[in-house]
Amino acid sequence: MFRFEEPSYLYLLLLIPLLTAGYFYATFLKKKAIRRFGDPELLATLMPDVSSFRPHVKMVILLFVTGLMVLLLARPQFGSKLETVKRKGVEVMIALDVSNSMLAQDVQPSRLVKSKRLIAQLVDKMENDKVGMIVFAGDAFTQLPITSDYISAKMFLDAINPGMITKQGTAIGAALDLANKSFTPQEGVGRAIVLITDGENHEGGAEEAAEAAAKKGIQVNVLGVGSPDGAPIPVEGTNDYRRDREGNPIVTQLNEAMCQQLAKAGNGIYVRVDNSNAAQKAITQEIDKMAKADVETQVYTDFNEQFQAVAWCILVLLLIEMLILERQNPLFKHIHLFGNIGEKKA
Numbered sequence: 001m002f003r004f005e006e007p008s009y010l011y012l013l014l015l016i017p018l019l020t021a022g023y024f025y026a027t028f029l030k031k032k033a034i035r036r037f038g039d040p041e042l043l044a045t046l047m048p049d050v051s052s053f054r055p056h057v058k059m060v061i062l063l064f065v066t067g068l069m070v071l072l073l074a075r076p077q078f079g080s081k082l083e084t085v086k087r088k089g090v091e092v093m094i095a096l097d098v099s100n101s102m103l104a105q106d107v108q109p110s111r112l113v114k115s116k117r118l119i120a121q122l123v124d125k126m127e128n129d130k131v132g133m134i135v136f137a138g139d140a141f142t143q144l145p146i147t148s149d150y151i152s153a154k155m156f157l158d159a160i161n162p163g164m165i166t167k168q169g170t171a172i173g174a175a176l177d178l179a180n181k182s183f184t185p186q187e188g189v190g191r192a193i194v195l196i197t198d199g200e201n202h203e204g205g206a207e208e209a210a211e212a213a214a215k216k217g218i219q220v221n222v223l224g225v226g227s228p229d230g231a232p233i234p235v236e237g238t239n240d241y242r243r244d245r246e247g248n249p250i251v252t253q254l255n256e257a258m259c260q261q262l263a264k265a266g267n268g269i270y271v272r273v274d275n276s277n278a279a280q281k282a283i284t285q286e287i288d289k290m291a292k293a294d295v296e297t298q299v300y301t302d303f304n305e306q307f308q309a310v311a312w313c314i315l316v317l318l319l320i321e322m323l324i325l326e327r328q329n330p331l332f333k334h335i336h337l338f339g340n341i342g343e344k345k346a
Helices: 007-037 040-046 054-073 111-125 150-158 172-180 206-215 256-265 278-288 307-323
Strands: 002-004 076-078 082-089 091-097 130-136 140-147 191-197 218-225 270-273 293-300
Touching: 002 007, 007 054, 054 307, 091 111, 091 140, 091 172, 111 150, 111 191, 111 218, 111 270, 111 278, 130 150, 130 172, 140 150, 140 172, 172 191, 172 206, 172 218, 191 278, 206 218, 206 256, 218 256, 218 278, 256 270, 270 278
Parallel strands: 091 130, 091 191, 191 218, 218 270
Antiparallel strands: 002 076, 082 293, 130 140
């Protein structure tokens, strides 16, 4: 694989056409100045050793040198390969509720935004662990397969919004079943599911799914987002709230009892998410207690710098440019290697 470590420097290649245009303009002015002194052909016979071709060759070489120096600044690299490395870590699948009730603002700035920030902080604390993400409302699907690529994890996290799933509801059981199937087959590694939800519109099967996970040695930790008192659900892009058939604002409440039952069934912990960072700290500490095993990860090895070859080319071209004189060398006056090709002889 070939790449440039600093590709922004490649914009400097735009200097080459500017330098070329400047050179041709300077040549035009030079010829114009010569015409003031007399007939150019007559003047050429008075300066038989002056080559009109060699300055062009020298300029072409300098343009090549300029281009190579830009490539040198861009740091060409080549020769990386994919390797499998082993690190001590755990596997964590995050199941995030994206139903419309997560837009409620009893947790600031909203339940969903607070949850996404919590996940981002959790990912930032990871070093050698693997993480995956599942989103669910009335259905559940995998947003990010389990990976150690934390940059991709945060990119996928930013893209999460309630519009991803049209079917409304809170299919916690389906999300837990999908999470159970999303871990790697590697043995001996600690595994946990982090369920983030307000627990509304529970559709059944969740407690059984949590128990099934616990039997497989997978810990189910539940983060309840919201308040038991509840809050209305804003309509995005407006100052209004979602309303029932009678026109009354729909109030969504945290189903804390159900969340606690799920955590108990999954041999995990339950933490309520509020406007502090207490939930993030609690879940991070719980994950740190888990048994860490060798987690195989595929990573790219370091790229090999290729500046040496470019630097040698620059050095050779500069030496050639220095050796090419604008006047013909008397020792090689009969050898037309660089000069007088296509020139008119006196």
